[in-house]
Amino acid sequence: MTDAFLLTRQWRDTREGTVLDFWWATEEGPRWTRITGQEIVFFVPREHSEKITQLLLQAKPGKAAWRLADVPLKTFVNTPVSALYCQTQRLARDIQQQLQNANISCWETDIRPAERFLMERFITAAARIELPAPADAFQVQLNPPLTPIDYRPRLRMVSLDIETSMDAKSLYSIAVYSDEVARVFMVGEGENTGQLQFCANAKLCLCAFYQWLEKYDPDIIIGWNVVQFDLWVLECLSQTLGLSLALGRGQQPVHWRQEEGDGGRRFVTVPGRQILDGIELLKAANYRFDSFSLQNVSVELLDEGKLLTGNDRGEEITTLFQQDKLALAAYNLQDCKLVWQIFDEKKLLHFAMERSQLTGLLLDRVGGSVAAFEYLYLPRLHRRGYVAPNYGELQSDVISPGGYVMNSHPGIYDNVLVLDFKSLYPSIMRTFLIDPCAFWLAQHSDLPEDGVVQGFNEAFFARDGHILPGLIRHFSEARELAKRQRNAPLSHAIKIIMNSFYGVLGSTGCRFFDPRISSSITLRGHEIIQQSRDWIEEQGYRVIYGDTDSLFVHVEWANAAHVPKSEQQCQVIGQRLARELNVWWSNALKEKFNIESFLEIQFETHYVKFLMPTMRGSDEGTKKRYAGVVNNNGSPELVFKGLENVRTDWTLLARDFQMTLYARIFFEEDYEEFVREVTRKVLAGECDEALVYRKRLRRHLHEYQKNVPPHVQAARKLHQWTGALLRRGDWIEYVITTSGAEPLQARQSPLDYQHYVDKQLVPVADTILHFRQQSLQQLLDNQLSLFG
Template identity: 35%
Template sequence: MESTGRGLAVHIYADYKRDRVFVVGRLEDGRSFAAEDASWRPSVHVPSSSLAGLPAGLRTGFAERGLYALDGTALSSWTAPGFGAYRDAAARLASLGVPVHGAGSLADLYRSDKGLGLGVSVSGEARPGRRVDVVFPDARISSLEAADAPLSVLSLDIETDEADRSVRAASLAMADWSPKEKRLVRRDEPTIVLLVPAPGAGPGLSAGLPEGVEAVGDERALVSALSRIVTRLDPDLVVGWNVVDFDLARLVERSESLGAAFDIGRSSESARVLPKGRGRTATAVIPGRQVLDAMRVARSGPERYDDYALETVARATLGRGKEVSLRGAAKIAELDRMYLGDTAAFASYAALDAALVLDVLERTGLFALTLARAALVGIGLDRAWTSVAAFERAYGEALRRRGVAPPPFEEGRDVSGAAGGTVLPSRAGYREGVVVLDFKSLYPSVMRTFCVDPMARARSGLADDIVAPNGARFAREPEGSRWPLPDLVDSYFARREEASARKDATGSYVYKILMNSFYGVLGTSSCRYARTELAGAVTSFGRLVLLRAKERIEREGSEVLYGDTDSLFVATGLGPCAEYRAYRERGDELCRLVNEELAEMAAREYGARSRLELRFDKAYARFVIPPLRFAEASDGASDGASDGDEPAAARGRSKGYAGLLRGPDGDRVDVKGMEAVRSDWTPLAREFQLRLLGMVFSGASETEAGAYVSSTLASLGRGELDARLVYTRVLRRSASAYVKSTPPHVKAARLAGLTGRGAVSYVIAAEGPAPVDPDEYGASGPGSPRPDYGHYVAKQLLPIARSLAASGLPVPLGPFGLESPQPELF
């Protein structure tokens, strides 16, 4: 029967053996579907000039079809009779040194040729399926922008015995995406837990297990039951915390070892995990479904965390975490104890992990952001947060609309990475009436203004090229048209404004981070379009713009205290009692002058129309930049933008400042890059700095600040602040990998038995670093390491007081037995 459906394409993949493509997903009415297209065939594109040198049999069938290379070279195309023929021809041509343009995976080529994004319309004869609700065996498939569907999401978590690598338990929690509410809603049902009983467990074990827990005979039975249950639940996405590198990788490994089928997809093929390769992380393939690693998504999202363990992120976002919060050897020992002696508690722990992941994805909005990114770019959900894949998809489509094929990936080309943004040396000290001005999406605006574009670079070489400060050349845009990248960014700017106007925060954010990722991609070796001079052109223009803005502001008699990439901190001359409106008006006036200057510069020096826009961001009634520490000052760190004769004592820290932020609704202390907001300092140090800043910004005298310092030192010495003395640091590599030096947190990790990467909590005792549980460590007692209070005074409190005093704030050093400095900063 002929049928038509609208929905979301969850997985698009090619069947090489039968020369067909499957589009699998969920329809708007809630049914899962699989659409088969056996008519599509891929094409090979090569420079027309290369055909004469090919063997006669290989060049047969090639013809020009109005397609061109990035540099304008004419291409000839050949459509393969089948998928295997395409693969063989592309490989043969590459072996002969002939560049194949527009190459890629068959799924990506199909998506591009059909113009398919996340939303699709499917029509054709329909019949019931075995592993999906409906199958379209000879489908007509087209793109559909406005589609949505109630996606089902399964969260998977396993517990293992690390001694023999076996799987002890698997937990499955379900949720559904509500298109109407734009929410991920956890199902009101118990989490399923498949449990292999510990050796020696009695026959009555099942009677004492929590609801939803099922005891299975052995590990092989667990894999079989897992496959059966996933097939029954039929999720569109499988999510989990580190689910690709750990949970699925281990399940695939164990199923192969046991000879058990691990077919949890929408076909009879087993799930696979592809190892990481050139510029690619490990990837899980479950036919007909997608895998979303929640930990990777959290790393890519807008929020930053002390580390990316599920326990840390869950407590930060939900206010709750795992039932066992230990780490390293202590955690393994506790789970072993629970598994062997308290099966019900072990099962409860396993169930909670799977549910936590769903709650984190919903509370943070990361699931909604993932769908929005995939829909915007037209990319698979599993690659929605992959910047290179997103850029190549978006830019490749822009090329195709211009009759241009994406270039081949060139091994060994010059891509040394994207340089950092310009940082203007800061001027240390205390100021009043400071405004922060920032450029609206500076790097995307640079691309729009100065034609920074791979195609413009490839077609440069004329006398009127735009030449970037780093020497990169870009052809001017043809009359009445735009180069692909500036045009793409133009459209994103417009759509972001539309999203903001309709109060769509998710859409606005997605457009913003996509645009801002383009610069980094142009300096990433895994991107086919990347070149060192492309990324360098963006940063060199950015530096030029920042310096010109600084010069214009200083001609107005205002002092620029600091500049970083796209922001300028300006002392306005207004006092701390000025109203927010006065700061705003002064900032807006400076922005107007700078924008006029930059528009004139772009037109006069580059023949370009400026899209650069400096805007007022915020105002500080009181503001301080701490001076460089001695070691930093002696390094002479600078990007060369300073006058060169500025004394080291007058230079401030980069990316570190604090102020009394004044807004239309009141004042608050705001701290960036200083100890109070750094997780590698103790809670005591962070609280100490925040309290001092709050006092002096509110007008406290040196005597009042000194009384607080003395009180803190006294409380510390009496042991009243022990609970705030715990350091928490993150190991970026295993503790055993530290050979040349052994910093305190590594020593603590080794003592705690932490073998891999992760966070370690410890105190500094007289004997050295001692690992502790941050939730339980408090006043010193039997068995609890006693802090070395002298260490905390010398290494935590005194440096903060010294820094603030040297900045010109009324913070006395007398309580530490030192004389307060007499700063001569300005």
């Protein structure tokens, strides 16, 4: 028996049937297993079995490479189905087209063979395999039995980075780094050292790297934008030089796939190895940075950066290649080392492995909420006797609302407590047994009244036979373990997965979308927030805002003469409210529905000072925008939500101005002269470095036609003036001048300082000065009147 962790999975058609290839990591090294003679299966209406048989026999006379079999499964409308097995995926697609032409429905035609094989065995990532000890680690093992287990091996990982000319058509060097090796393959002549190997030309450099990689044999290759740049450039260079980018184990070639459209993202499969990108994993683990450049992230996380950092870095790299190859090797290796240290510091590989074991998604897969849901849900659905519906097949006139957002009471407050329902939507699904399968069971079975739990819009859910509540329990336990281990990224990833269960059910892009189900979640959330607000206000406190799963409570007694001021008093009140509200919900749900409550409200935050703004130009309170002061281990800390300080599309001027102005008002310090002084400095040209806007291009430049925002105008001018071409996804830094938006690095006109006063300082200042019956303009006018 061998315990193994899945690295890659692939499939292909052969004359003998579909073949599945799996590469695994084990403590004894890599293992390659192959499952042969697999049939492709999908489902068809049993009532049409005879018609289907005749249709296919006419199209394919003689010995058929397909078969029909009755199975104990049915559709979501309770119609029995048969399984149609095909020898190859190509034949399955042909048959599906024939059935579609005959107006015969098919189900689960889009499940990939390798994924179906594993998911039906409940294998997400780790498995126990009956394997003999091979003479060669790359010797394929045929049809071994596999069973699911919980296992994590130590994976061998290496960081990769390349240096090229600015057009990426000439290779300069390739660097690799791990805790065991640091090496640079350099094009050119020089003396070899332990870390540096010179190669006469690019072709020999590539060959030397490929030979080293085969010998070192890593499970994981990491990098920064490694697929979109490094590996793709190596692919293009290899093709030009007549080489194969055979990075796979056993020198197997890589397989590329690209999204449709110009500039679509590329994806690569490397048999036996995973390619992990640091940017993608950090985003998946919920890290946020103003810029995901390696320089910015490494400085912020490691307090260490690249060896070259200027805007003309590309030219400097070429100069080093021509004049100082040792310095170029050091620069190349440093980039590799930084990526390695980021992965190590934030345990990104551990994060990816845990997520893979929980969801069935491969290590390199980011996003994939629908894919993860279906991987976990489908095999359990089959055990309940159902096949999955097709996309768009579930139709209803019901409109499912979003989360409940309460009208806010604007103002500046002392002592506001935030009570937050922990994973509200998953806990609603678990508590009220909300689940597609339970919904269908309630529709198709003659269940007594006490055998179902009522939802909304005439939805009912069977108390027995549900799937999602059990999955949510499993993920909840995994999250609690991650919290005990202080693994914040994994804990957040599990939270995202659980919350995605609602997102999947509420998305038209999911085959299980049914607004009767999703509305039973959101409308129950509305009810819970509203009834919780009513209960809190019955205790004598005022709820000034509520947003989906949180309530903001102003600590005051309706008939009392004072408001508690001390931190300790507020903490006691917050903990008591959370504790007693949980008990109230537990009793209420037991009495009304006879169900166990998994709702859990927590006392999350105490704002010593709190601002709930108004909408601009209105006295109505805003939503999802607020600021406040919390006590962070004895030190006051300002927190912003939805305001300019946390928005990267606002200038540094606005963000710094807001931070200082709000602090002065919250702490009752003088602020009027500060506002005037900042305004004076802006108009005097003393803050130019803080006037830069930075925004990402969401589309290609030519796709902006009717509405051309300022950052696009600046990007087009940059191309016109310098020849530089920005693509979708690139960032543009620009300023507003007397001639409009212009790129920062090629500005031609004077800055429009009044724009920055009107569009950056005024909105920030007036948001809070409104509650002092003031405005920025009034403060400036008052100053002028002193000299009038």
